[in-house]
Amino acid sequence: MHLNHKNNYKKFLRQIYLTFAGILIVIPFIINAVATPAPNAGVRFNKSFTDTVPTDTTRRPGDTSVIPAVKDIPVPSLQPELPDSLPESPDLTGTDTMYVPKVSKDSIEAPITYKAKDSIVLLVPDKRFYFYGTANTKYQKTTLNAERMNYNQATGVMEATTATDTAGKAYGRPQLDDNGQAFDSDTLRVNIATHRAKIYNTRSQYGEGYVLSKQTKREADNSIFGYKNGYTTCNLDTPHFQFNARKIKVVPDKLVISGPANLEIEGVPTPLFIPFAIFPITHGQQSGILVPSYIVNAQKGMGLQNGGYYVGLGENFDMTLRGEIYSYGSWMLTASPTYRKRYRYNGGLTLSFSNTRLGDPSVKSEFNRSRDFRVNWNHSMDSKARPGITFGANVSFGTSRFNTFNLYDYASRVNNNLTSSINFSKTWQGKPFNFTSSLSHNQNLSTRDVSISFPSATFTMNTIYPFQPKEMVGRAKWYHKLGIGYNGSLNNSVTFKDSVFGKAAMFDALQSGVKHSLPIAFSIPVFNNFTLSPGVSYSEFWYTKKTIREWRPNKRVSLDSLGGIDTTYQSGFFAARQASASISLATAVYGMYQFGKTSKVKAIRHVMRPTISASYTPDLARNAYYYLQYNRAGDSTRQSFFTSSSVGVPTDGRSGAISFQLDNNLEMKVFSKKDTSANKEKKIKLLDGFGINGSYNMLADSFKLSPFQIYARTNLFDKLNITASGNIDPYEVNARGKRVDNYVWNTGKLSLGRLTSATVALQTSFQSSDKKSKDKQQQLSELENEQSNDAAFQAQQRQLEQVRRNPGEYVDFDIPWKLDLSYSLSYSNTVLPDSGGTVKTFTQYLAFNGDFSLTPKWKVGVTSGYNFIENKLAYTNMYISRDLHCWQMSINLVPIGTYRQFSITISPKSGILRDLRINRSRTFYDL
Structure with missing residues (x-):
């Protein structure tokens, strides 16, 4: 193409109009590297592009194909001139005839849109078209962008190339997007008729992988053949690693196949060769093998873990089968089926069975064998599936030694409790009724105590106002605010050691009960600033078993001790009831202290909310209590026959109590430059709440004053969260720790009483700013919205489990540093009713979790704690992570404690190459 063709553009077009006026001109071209496969398109890699140009594409009568419209350039009419009149038919009753315009043989199937920033030149005699300056063409689902394009109508070949600037640097590389597949190259040629293409120095993306080829041949069936190729998941122009292969074939949306390939890292070939490679690029669910990882365990020996098979059974169901095996004979099998119904529900089940062999079988004293199991089930229901009805489950149970031999992550090691819950609830829309039913389970792996509550059901009628x-007409009457409600509950519970599961001892401890509650209350304002709230309530308790504990002086407790308590059970129907009447008066008192105009502290406001109430409870449950002797000295205590009941016990004795409560909060207003209002003020909460409450029973024979409960909570500077609470007993105790009916302040001490329990907790968190926080929050919101609709929730749960197992592989490099601190101090002084002694306990613990970046690509983190009572570190997990762009390295270390572990992992970030992870682990634990 010469430049004079471009400069004489307008003169050239004028000649076209004068010479070829009235002649049909069809300007077809297509940029299509992926099109409908041609039948029997079996061609070789080096076959010519122009030897299969179609010979007959004549438009037939009735053909409604669209004739393309070429934009931005004046073009003569695409229709031939018709005669002024049609020939008259000799027979007026005959059939009319009409001329059908002839259409060019090389017409195309759909319109083409195109544009160029500089100019477009048409050479009609040569049947060529030239595009200059950021050219863009669109045909059906194919889009091509390049700096230069030209089309030869005679051969049907379209070519896109780069341009060169004054410095000799190429720019404007051809960018092809064909039905979602992207190609980047420096030269592209495509035959419109055969839909075959030849591409040079191309870079194509297939799923998570990229294929870089010196030459690429695309066939009509969409398959691609590459010559001198590299496959990688690194998205850089010069990738950190790639698999080099001389020949490669890509079957779109299925897989990439290559011959012998060599791994190259940072441009340096490695000794690692593979005879062939298959990289799946299929979208959606696919069954396949899960490659195991190598591990060394000091007690179990060398082994392979997490190997197995994934079974895809459709969009509603799948299953993962995994196994572990060790050289000393230990093994574990795990089956994890998941299920889902879009917009309905989703869930998953995990079944694990393990056989652990430790030590030498020939030495019985050193040999240990344990067969264990663990079952986990979770289920969630989409709230839109059935409005008003919810159902969910989170179940976890198993043997107490499963964690000891089979789990190594931090969260499982420090947690000695397994909990389960299954819940169903129904709400009647437009009505005040609610129903809930549940199953709960708690298992302590240390004490081996198991508690199960099933079935549990509650029916509630919210407060209604029958009068x-x-x-409403006029002012409301007092009885208009009279409200009545109902609450009924059914509960069956049992607590036992896991060794008696399913045996008679477990069923003997089973407790069943029903409780009915009928509250009647209303509130009315009095004296403008006070609220008066009278109320009456009645409760009925039904039991199926009575627990009787009796002192046996001849019962042998140990070799040198006689006397103990025997427990027996009596089945039947037993009832107890409780009624009470109450009235309360509440108000709020505000106090404000104003500072001077020049002070940065403008004001401090104090709010007090005192409440005083009186209640009366008759003794309706005297038959539910008895005196229990608990030692040889004859000391006794008042105890209920239904102490272990699942629905509670009514109050013993009559009560005429006056209760009081005082709640406070404290706020401060300070000067703030950031405040955009005219006041320039900022409100700071000094104390969110602090107060005290208690009661005095005027009808009790002794110990009329209840223990005082004090509490305080605040969040200083929106950073430090502080909570504190305690119980104070106002009565003295004797030398044996037994309470005496005498107030502490009567002995001359300036004190409210004896502190029986107290808790103080502090928690704070610090971290540097995250520039990508908004994007991450948006992704998290999108994931939460998808959880109820598909398998995203299950995927997230599996991801969280992986994070707990190996935190070093899931660090956030966008946050340079972070630190989480929590401190807790608790104290208790408990009187033992069976012995009369006291037990004082202290716990003081500091937990910390943090990480920091040595460089933008190196991260160091630690999770640990310190027990001040035992003066030793808690379970500690340290990790080091290195971001290698397309790879990541992590080192995890558990240096101290019963469980010690070391592991180093190097793995690609892409899920398609997850089997290439290199892992070296060693685990130690003391029995």
Whole structure:
């Protein structure tokens, strides 16, 4: 193409109009590297592009194919001139005839849109078209962008190339997007008729992988053949690693196949060769093998873990089968089926069985064998599936030694409790009724105690106002605010050692009960600033078993001790009841202290909310209590026959109590430059709440004053969260720790009483700013929205489990540093009713979790704690992570404690190459 063709563009077009006026001109071209496969398109890699140009594409009568419209350039009419009149038919009753315009043989199937920033030149005699300056063409689902394009109508070949600037540097590389597949190259040629293409120095993306080829041949069936190729998941122009192969074939949306390939890292070939490679690029669910990883365990020996098979059974169901095996004979099998119904529900089940062999079988004293199991089930229901009904489950149970031999992550090691819950609830829309039913389970792996509550059901009627008219006229009467409600509960519970599961001892401890509650209350304002709230309540308790504990002086507790308590059970139907009447008066008192105008502290406001109430409870449950002797000295205590009941016990004795509560909060207003209002003020909470409460029973024979409960909570500077609470007993105790009916302040001490329990907790968190926090929050919100609709929730749960097992592989390099601190101090002084002694306990613990970046690509982190009572570190997990762009390295270390572990992992970030992870682990634990 010469430049004079471009400069004489307008003169050239004028000649075209004068010479070829009235002649049909069809300007077809297509940029299509992926098109409908041609039948029997079996061609070789080096076959010519122009030897299969179609010979007959004549438009037939009735053909409604679209004739393309070429934009931005004046073009003569695409229709031939017709005669002024049609020939008259000799027979007026005959059939009319019409001329059908002839269409060019090389017409195309759909319109083409195109544009160029500089100019477009048409050479009609040569049947060529030239595009200059950021050219863009669109045909059906194919888009091509390049700096230069030209089309030869005679051969049907379209070519896209780069341009060169004054410095000799190429720019404007051809970018092809064909039905979602992207290609980047420096030269592209495509035959419109055969839909075959030849591409040079191309870079194509297939799923998570990229294929870089010196030459690429695309066939009509969409398959691609590459010559001198590299396959990688690194998205850089010069990748950190790639698999080099001389020949490669890509079957779109299925897989990439290559011959012998060599791994190259940072441009340096490695000694690692593979005879062939298959990289799946299929979208959606696919069954396949899960490659195991190598591990060394000091007690179990060398082994392979997490190997197995994934079974895809459709969009509603799948299953993962994994196994572990060790050289000393230990093994474990795990089956994890998951299920889902879009917009309905989703869930998953995990079944694990393990056989652990430790030590030498020939030495019985050193040999240990344990067969264990663990079952986990979770289920969630989409709230839109059935409005008003919810169902969910989170179940976890198993043997107490499963964690000891089979789990190594931090969260499982420090947690000695297994909990389960299954919940169903129904709400009647437009009505005040609610129903819930549940199953709960708690298992302590240290004490081996198991508690199960099933079935548990609650039916509630929210407060209704039967005397309130539907349409209020005038001022409301006091009885209009009279409300009545109902609460009924059914509960069956049992607590036992896991060794008696399913045996008679477990069923003997089973407790069943029903409780009915009927509250009646209303509130009315009095004296403008006070609220008066009278109320009456009645409760009925039904039991199926009575627990009787008796002192046996001849019962042998140990070799040198006689006397103990025997427990027996009596089945039947037993009832107890409780009633009470109460009235309360509450108000709020505000106090404000104003500072001077020049002070940065403008004001401090104190709010007090005192409440005083009186209640009366008759003794309706005297038959539910008895005196229990608990030692040889004859000391006794008042105890209920239904102490272990699942629905509670009514109050013993009559009560005429006056209760009080005082709640406070403290706020401060300070000067703030950031405040955009005219006041320039900022409100700071000094104390969110602090107060005290207690009661005095005027009808009790002794110990009329209840223990005082004090509490305080605040969040200083929106960083430090502080909570504190305690119980103070106002009565003295004797030398044996037994309470005496005498107030502490009567002995001359300036004190409210004896502190029986107290807790103080502090928690704070610090971290540097995250520039990508908004994007991450948006992704998290999108994931939460998808959880109820598909398998995203299950994927997230599996991801969280992986994070707990190996935190070093899942660090956030966008946050340079972070630190989480929590401190807790608790104290208790408990009187033992069976012995009369006291037990004082202290716990003081500091937990910390943090990480920091040595460089933008190196991260160091630690999770640990310190027990001040035992003066030793808690379970500690340290990790080091290195971001290698397309790879990541992590080192995890558990240096101290019963469980010690070391592991180093180097793995690609892409899920398609997850089997290439290199892992070296060693685990130690003391029995």
